[in-house]
Amino acid sequence: MSTVDPVVLPLVSAEQRKQARSVGFTLVVLGIVAAFVLGNRPGDAGFKLVDSYIFVIPAQPFARMLAVVLIALGAAQLLKGFGKWTNVVLSIAAATFVVSFLAWAASGGSFSLTGMLQDTVTRSVPIILGAIAGILCERSGIINIAIEGQLLGSAFAGAVAGSLLGPWVGIIAAIAMGVGLSAILAVFSIRYRVDQVIVGFAINFFALGLTSFLAARVLTDHPDYNILAPFRPIALPLLSDIPVIGVVLFTQTLFVYFAYVAVAVATWSLYHTKWGLRTRAIGEYPKAAGTLGVDVIKLRYRNVLIAGAVAGVGGAWWPIGMVGRFDQNITNGRGFIALAAVIFGRWHPVGALSAALVFGLAEAMQLKMSNLDTGIPSEFLLMAPYLVTLVVVAGFVGRSRGPKAAGQAYDAQ
Amino acid sequence: MKIVASLRKIAERIARTSSFRITLLAVLSAMVVGAFIIILSDIDKLQNGDIIGAIRTVGSAYWALVVGSFGSLRAISATINSATPLILCGLSVAVAFKAGLFNIGATGQMLAGGMAALWVGFAMDGPGYVQVPLAVLAGALGGAAYGAIPGILKARTGAHEVITTIMLNNMAGFMVLWLLKTNLYQRADRTDPISKLVTAPGHLPRLFGFLDNRPDLIAHAGFVVAILAVIVYWWFLNRSTTGFEFRAFGMNADAAQYAGMHTKRLTVMAMMFAGAFAGLAGSAEVLGTYGYASQNFAGNIGFDAIAIALLGRSSPVGTLFAALLFGALQAGGRQMQANTDVPIDLIVVLRALIVMFIAAPLLIKAIWRVKVAPSSTGQTFRGWGS
Known part of the structure; x- marks a missing residue:
């Protein structure tokens, strides 16, 4: 041979x-x-x-x-x-x-x-929706550091409008606020070509400052502007009869069901529609997409505004899906956790969903751990989820690459 | 006469520089928007038709803002005191930006440094000229050690510093809470998480200590540390080889790599420097402002610092002035809240608006119809790739 x-x-x-x-x-x-x-x-x-x-x-x-x-x-x-x-x-x-x-x-x-897992799913809702908002922006080439501000702003809008005019109007107001804050991000980063990280952080501060200011100046004197009955869990017929899973996944508020749908729709449209292909193209290599006739600017505007709407629903979760009121800085860094979920999940909706569930589990555990006597200081148990994330990111996820054009302004010429 | 003429020349030159004018116009624009917010949120007066009263509130609020930040020696001292940790944390974020890294972890590094400084602060009892420098050094080292973690993780595994620093912030918060309940740190007769007191010689000396009977002048020598840090940062960036490598690495990581720079070492070093600056901020707060530590002594300073570094474009002087501006707003805001019914949270809105307007010179140009030289801000950090 x-x-x-x-x-x-x-x-x-x-x-x-x-x-x-x-x-x-x-x-x-x-x-x-x-x-x-x-x-x-x-x-x-x-x-x-x-x-x-x-x-x-x-x-x-x-x-x-x-x-x-x-x-x-x-x-x-x-x-x-x-x-x-x-x-x-x-x-x-x-x-x-x-x-x-x-x-x-x-x-x-x-x-x-079962109770803890149900709580996990409930608490991961704003993180899931915030992460989807982040993915939609970043896939189209706009870095969205402002998730925190969008969640906080729309939580405030949802609480006030929901208290005065009912929960559904509250959700619409929250969406409007999310879209409005997104519009600031879009106009500044696309039209005025400002560094997207700067605008994003400015929006975070703006939302934090404005909502805290209004809460202190208006809501303390008018408690009736800030109280509403949050949505009750709805048991889906048939599905909720499945043992354990039925309670965990299918006896939840509308916000949870919306989050499922949002993940599914985002995944499907990003990878199986013309819109998705174009979105991913303008996030990776906008010049090529522009040369082939995609209106990069318009698509970026549209996607950033859609992201704002999704974040708006996420923000409405606090007053309308959970606690029935607004408090200063009620989001408490969840938007940054959502940002971590975006990177952790490698800019894929399903990946972000898994990451969000891990963080949701962390929050649910924080509540449970205080009742259990483990002989270890509770602070270390509370620290554990963040340590695990650190280990996982360092060990498994490693070098994550985001959309190539994220953060760069685009010239139409 | 010659001196006066040259001073006037300098003043004219400053006035003509567009960055000075943009800053002025940006502050002015932010105040205008802030005024609308104050008026529109005064719903009780507006419902009674008392528009004049609502407008008058704006005047007294802004007057209090000015008086409370610069109106007296006491106000200036309060401004300096608020600015001290902001300068140091601002440098922390800035030095990372220069190397193309995004340090969201100043809060955690500040907590780590503060706890290290605190330990020296209460475990020793003088003499002050040994204890104070030792405690401040401990703060820098503690912060640097905590900052090194995301640096090493990034260099060795590529884990993105945005995730790792956020996680380390959360962990530092719980770590401090735990430490404050241990016998080592907890004050003897307390059950809540609060630390022992820094011994008298361990305090950072008061800046205005030479004036008798003025315990209200709270500014302390941490400000001197901060100014020295600005000078060191300037020297490091512009005069040292490593500083040059930082800037090259920040502008183009691949080029720096091909030029033979040890980019992994630079990553770790940048995060260590960042941590050291933030650790100094923690020690200034613990040794100068409070004299002890409670659970949340870092507050929001680590996040404000990001806005400061962005506002100052990460340059030494820019960061210093941005921090002084933010500190003045902080001090004035307290006065405003005391004098009027306008909550201090307004200053967070003003800060956000100032950052936004300064970042968008084109917008300022459009609003005020002035000519400004188009300045590119460039990219702050390397983004999500590599």
Whole structure:
């Protein structure tokens, strides 16, 4: 035989190999944490799933088993790698780790897992919608740092208009406020070509200042401008009868259902419509898109305004979907968390949804953790979700690349 | 005579520079918009048809703003006091911008630095000329160490500093809360999270300490530290090799890489410098303004600092003046809230409007029908790529 054996070239770059390695290391570290921290508390943890059924996990054996599995998976990843299955393996590992963490925290007692998951979904709504607003802007080449301001402004508008004229008018007012603040972003960054980060931050300060100012000057003297009955959860027929999932996903307020629809519509239209293709084009390489006849300026305006409307609904969640009133700085940095979700989710609506759910879980856990006695200062438990995000971003997500043209003004010529 | 003439020449030159004129017009425009906000939010007076009264409120509010920031030695001292942490945190954000990085983490770095400075502040008991510099140094080091984390993460794994610094801010908040409940930090007879007091020699000396019987002049030597930091920052950017590399790296990361600069080391260094400046701000607050630490001693300063760095275009002098302007608004705002029924939150609106107007010279040009040289702001940070 004269033919030479075909040389199989590795199809992975050095960077990918490095990332695969760090995934492996992280798995091993998680395993060690599971063995030594989560494995140190004997006792059973009860997770209440439905009213009559408590699912019991023996915390210690479960953690030790998980530790062995995680270390084995990590070793396998380091030695061989899971290739395209890496993400699946990771998700499963992360989910089991969270369960083990909860079992450790709840060992010797019990708490309602279903309730916590329901809370997770509820609380991730403004983060999901804020992140979608961010994605719509950034995919079309406009950096949106102003998510926080849009959420805060529309929360205020929703509260006042909702108190005076009813919740539906409140939502419309919130959308109008979101669109209005987006219009500032659009006009300044597209027409006046101002640095988008500067405008975004100015909008954040403007919204924070104006809403705090009006809350202090007007709402304190007129409490009737700031009280309304928030939406009640609506159980979707049939779907809500599914055990556990029915409560978690389908017994929620309209805001949650809107968030599902928004994620689905955004994903589908970004990747399967002409609009989506054009949007992604003007975010990556506007000159080429412009040469081929896309009206870059007009499309950017339109997308930034749509994003404002989506953020507006997200802002209305506070007064109309949750607490029934407005307080100074009620959003408290959720817009920045949404921004982190955009990057974490790699500018993809579904990725952002997953990230938002992680942050929602963090918030839901903060409420639960105060009731559980774990022997560890509660501050460290409260810190955990942010630490996990840090580890995940450093270890798994790594170098994330956003739309190439984001942040640059566009010349029509 | 010669001196007067040359001074007049300088004054004329300043007046002709468009950046000075834009700033003036931007402040003026912001005040006009602010006036409308004050009038329109006075709904009780407007409902009674008392438009004159509503307009009069604007006058007394703005008068209080001026008097409260520059009207007396006490007001100037309050302005200096408010500006001190703003200058230092502004430099923190600015130095990162210069290297093309976006430091949202000044809050966390300030907390870390403040807690480090605080420890030296209460654990030692003089002499002051040893303890104070040591505590301030501890603050800088604490901040630098906390700032190094996002730098190292970015250099080694590419994790974006916008995410990591936001996460580290949240973590620092909980860390401080926990520390303030430990025996090491918590004040002996307290159950709430509040720290021990800095010992008397550990306080940053009062700037106007030479005046007798004026305990109301709260400005402290942290301001001197801040001015020194501005000078160091200027020297570093314009006279040092590393500073040159920072600017090159910030303008074009790829070019810097091809020119043989160690971009990973620059990333870590930039975040460490940023952390050190913010840590100094934390130590100034703890050792000078409060003398102890409570849970939220960093307040919103880390975020205000972003606006300051943007306003000052990250230049040393620009950042200094932007911080002084913001500090003056802060001090004047307190007076305004005390004298009139206009809440201090108005100054946040004014700050936002000033930043926006200055960033958009074309808009100023359109409103005031003046000629301004078009100035490109360029991009503040490298964006989401690389």
